[in-house]
Amino acid sequence: MKYTTQMDAARKGITTPQMEAVSRKEMISVEEIRRLMAEGKIIIPANKNHKSLEPEGVGQGLRTKINVNLGISKDCCDFELELEKVKKAIALKAEAIMDLSSYGKTQQFRQSLVEMSSAMIGTVPVYDAVGFYDKELSKITAREFLDVAEKHAKDGVDFMTIHAGINRATAERFKKNKRLTNIVSRGGSLIFAWMEITGNENPFFEYYDELLDIFEQYDVTISLGDACRPGSINDSTDASQVEELIVLGELTKRAWDRNVQVMVEGPGHMAINEIAANMIMEKRLCHGAPFYVLGPLVTDVAPGYDHITSAIGGAIAAANGADFLCYVTPAEHLRLPDLEDMKEGIIASKIAAHAADIAKGIKGAREWDFKMSDARMRLDWEGMFGLAIDGEKARRYRESSKPEFEDSCSMCGKMCAMRNVNKVLKGESISIL
Known part of the structure; x- marks a missing residue:
């Protein structure tokens, strides 16, 4: 029996090789994986053209996954350095890499990334559009935005952040409800500016069905971007954030009607006491779709240490239902992260994810800690290094x-x-x- 996407296969009762791989990794029956995929509560981002992919599942009952951001920009366009980061991220077992490239040989970089990466690959097409067409934002047409998304799909990208929730109505709500930090999402700000300058509707919202045609053809997972995510604890859980989330819930159902896999992106900056309620709200408004969060950063006053503020929020978010954590590095808000920043961000996110998995009762999570405790009790230093999230650093401290x-x-x-x-x-x- 033929199928178009992983979700389509699940709904037809077909077990794909990707489902089998996730079942083995997660120690969950393939029947349960398939059932939750059919409901949209688990996704396996796996573009048909990403041949080097080692599939991972994201969603209900699975280990919390982490994502690493990298890519070339106008100020930092060292192609080889970014590819070194890719190798390091894979070595550190990050499950996903998002290419945020916005300048220069973006397609060449993206194609190299897909070819070499066993991790799933995400992109944000709106970032690439300005550099790809080499013209001002206001001159880019709706068709051209969709064409960039199609190029990314053809190149083998597994998931794409699409800021479809900030439509004209959401933008008006934002303008009527003043924020301390306005719109801090880069993609969201570009779409908002384009709408304001041209007077047109968000092309990703207006032509959403055409976008779904592309995503269905290549089995790209749509990551519904949170253009109105809060950029400060002052702006969290406000009218703009909540209205956009309602729109994202509607867009989720429209994607599912086409068998397109969905995850939903979330905050942002948020005080600790608001995190649990936000996780519940997203799951209700977006019908149980996997939740992908940036942080949340629980305070705004720690530049240089935002991998820590993010890990605190990420652990609480994942323990309360978030499924996928976007890493934050010590360089957040300050500069493009270097290799060491990237490592610090990955380790902090992995700690947060694992701490949450213990709380959620994920299979095998506590057993890892039990093994470490046993090695400590026996004073087995090599055993401890082998079990540590960062065994290299642990060994270095011991030997120093x-x-x-x-x-x-x-x-x-x-x-x-x-x-x-x-x-x-x-x-x-x-x-x-």
């Missing part, structure tokens, strides 16, 4: 300050609790001095 006795560390020495209790329980004597 060697203790007198190998069965301890330089913090406690012979007062090591693990060492002494182990000895006492074995009937051995201990010497502290």
Whole structure:
């Protein structure tokens, strides 16, 4: 039996190789994977033209996944450096990479990325449009925006952020309800500016059905972008954010009617006490579609440390229903991240994702921690390094300050609790001095 997309296959009762791969990784039956995919609660972004992909599932009951942003820009157009970041992100086991390229040889970079990446690839076509056509935003036509999306689909991109929720009505709501930080989504601001300058409707909203034709043909997952995400804790959960979310819920159902897989993007900056309610609201308004969040960043005053503010919010968000975390690096709000920034962002996001998976009761999550605790109890340093999220750093710290006795560390020495209790329980004597 033929199928057009992973969702179409699920609804027809067909098990695809991608579903089987996700079932093995997640230790969940393929029947359960297929059922939740048919309902839109799990997605497997897998473009038909992405041949090097190792499929991952995103959604209900699955491990929380993380995404890494990179790409070339006018100020930082080092093609090779960005490809080095790709290799590092894959080595660190990021499940997704978003190419945010907006200048120069964007298609060449995108094609290289898809060819080499086992991780799923996302893009934001509106970023690419200005550079690709080499003309001012106001001169780009609605047709040209759609054509860029089609080029990305042909190149093998697995999911695309499409800012279709900021239509003329949403824009008017934004203008009537003043914000401290206005619109901080780059893609959202470009679409808003285009609508204001041209007087036209958002092309991704007006021609949404044509966009779905493209996504269905290549099995691209639509990531419904949150143009009105809050850029400060002052603006969270306001009229603009909520109205856009309602529109995204409607667009979700229209995509599902065409068997196009959907995830929905969310905030942004948000105080800790608002996060859980926002996760519930998204799941209700968007009918259980997987939720992809940037942060949320729980405070606005930590530039240089926003990987931490993001990880705090991400852990709370994922524990309350978010399925996919977009990493934030220490360079957020300041500059393009370098390799070390990227690593710090990935590690922080992976910690947040795993902490949430423990809370959600995801299969195998606690067992990882149990193994680490057992290695600690046995003072098995190699075992600890092998289990650590960043074993390289753990080993470096250990080797930088060697203790007198190998069965301890330089913090406690012979007062090591693990060492002494182990000895006492074995009937051995201990010497502290």
